[in-house]
Amino acid sequence: MSEEFFDIEGKKKRFMFLNRKAPYGTIYALETLETVLISAAFEQNAVIAFVDDGVYQIMQGQDTGAIGMKNFSRTYGAVEMEKEDADEDPDLDIEWRIVVERESLEQRGLTADDFIIAVEVLGCEELSRLMNEQDVVLSG
Amino acid sequence: MNFGILVNEGPFTHQASDSAYRFAKAAIEKGHQVPRVFFYYDGVNNGNKLSEPQSDDRNLVKLWAELAIEHGVDLVVCVAAGLRRGIKDENLAEGFGISGLGQLIELGIAADRTIVFGD
Numbered sequence: 001m002s003e004e005f006f007d008i009e010g011k012k013k014r015f016m017f018l019n020r021k022a023p024y025g026t027i028y029a030l031e032t033l034e035t036v037l038i039s040a041a042f043e044q045n046a047v048i049a050f051v052d053d054g055v056y057q058i059m060q061g062q063d064t065g066a067i068g069m070k071n072f073s074r075t076y077g078a079v080e081m082e083k084e085d086a087d088e089d090p091d092l093d094i095e096w097r098i099v100v101e102r103e104s105l106e107q108r109g110l111t112a113d114d115f116i117i118a119v120e121v122l123g124c125e126e127l128s129r130l131m132n133e134q135d136v137v138l139s140g
Numbered sequence: 141m142n143f144g145i146l147v148n149e150g151p152f153t154h155q156a157s158d159s160a161y162r163f164a165k166a167a168i169e170k171g172h173q174v175p176r177v178f179f180y181y182d183g184v185n186n187g188n189k190l191s192e193p194q195s196d197d198r199n200l201v202k203l204w205a206e207l208a209i210e211h212g213v214d215l216v217v218c219v220a221a222g223l224r225r226g227i228k229d230e231n232l233a234e235g236f237g238i239s240g241l242g243q244l245i246e247l248g249i250a251a252d253r254t255i256v257f258g259d
């Protein structure tokens with residue numbers, strides 16, 4: 001099966017990377033971010049979604065000194081750059097979206113201004129419809 | 141139909157690996173294909189040959205290996221996640237290989253459906 005099966009040249013799918021966990025209590029945020037960045041090389045459509053405590057991953061002003069962990073929040077800037085490339089490069093026929101769930105923000109008293117990158121805020125029904133449109137949904 | 145599988149948790153602590161294995165086995169028995177299973181996050185621990193479960197309990201590492209050997213399923217442990225958790229060539233179980241996250245994305249692109257088993 002192998003060779004023809006993995007002949008993916010020119011195939012474009014819609015991937016959603018779903019982030020539900022806070023950045024430092026578990027490793028899911030960091031390792032999911034690594035997956036997002038690797039995926040950029042494959043020129044696929046991508047939605048990077050933040051819901052529940054996942055919204056904390058992109059909050060401004062993170063300071064991990066007291067817990068001795070690497071502050072990786074700046075790396076989300078690279079995700080934003082990939083999204084901008086997707087928007088601006090006419091040769092890249094893909095769409096990248098960075099979305100946050102409205103209800104998750106409201107429950108936590110947050111707004112889009114609290115984040116280090118630009119996001120679209122979607123209500124949970126809209127996000128649910130968007131999730132249904134995806135070919136692949138990856139989550140940690 | 142061909143299925144890609146992502147396993148997010150290690151053996152025993154969570155049921156994810158059991159569920160993924162049983163799904164893969166059932167899919168193959170029904171005539172579907174499971175070309176690759178990718179092990180990420182703590183899922184890399186499914187590839188540890190040093191795992192020694194109790195003798196009257198299932199041996200998940202070996203069960204996965206059987207799928208590889210009997211059905212040609214490509215079992216891929218993520219190199220970076222593996223390094224963090226001490227899964228390297230020297231303790232990698234038979235039937236497993238180590239490679240990069242690109243193989244997960246490639247699997248998502250190639251498979252009809254990609255299924256994630258986690259916590």
